Amino acid sequence: MNPHDDFHELDRQECLRLLQRAPIGRIVHTRHALPAVLPVNFCLDNDSAVLLHTSADSELAAAVDGVVVAFEADEVDVTTHSGWSVVVTGCATVVTDPAEHARLSLSVPRPWVAVREEVFIRIESELVTGRQLIGGRTLYGADLSS
Structure with missing residues (x-):
């Protein structure tokens, strides 16, 4: 048995579907x-675009505006040795349009820390990749799930 049979690559639509259910990611x-x-x-x-909500004077907002970044989210079940990981790569921009800012204020999750002046960062999903490990693992016929 090939030990990599349980891993499979995810297509773009499946990656984006999984991202919608993840509450936390990493930029x-x-x-x-x-x-x-x-x-x-x-x-x-x-x-398709990843949206972050942060402070206008944060180091993050200054560091990522107009540059290519990666964003990753995942879900892991250590009991069943299963899970997935999705990476979005694309250009990040601070949203400056007032109408767009107002629209996003109604739908994007609030930052976890209080901010004086908020901004939204949009990461365009230029490249979306993901992998999933399904249902436990075996290595050369031995069950390693315990």
Whole structure:
């Protein structure tokens, strides 16, 4: 038995469907020429763009506006050794249009910390990839689920 049979790649639509049910993700960007990863709450806009809600004066808003970033969310069940991971890669921009800002204020989750002036960051889903591990694992015929 091939030990990788339980892994399979997800298509774009399945990745986006799974993202819709994840409450927390991680944005990956560059900070001082090194990778930085921050956990964030998020939602999808128009079923494809990732939207974040943060402080206008945050380091994150300044660091990602106009640059390519990665966003990752996952779900793992350690009991059944199953789960999925989805990565969205694309250009991040701070939403500056007042009408768009007003629309997003009604639907995007609130930041977990209080902010004085809020901004929305949109990550376009230029590349969407994902993998899923289904139902436990075996290695060369041995059951490793316990």
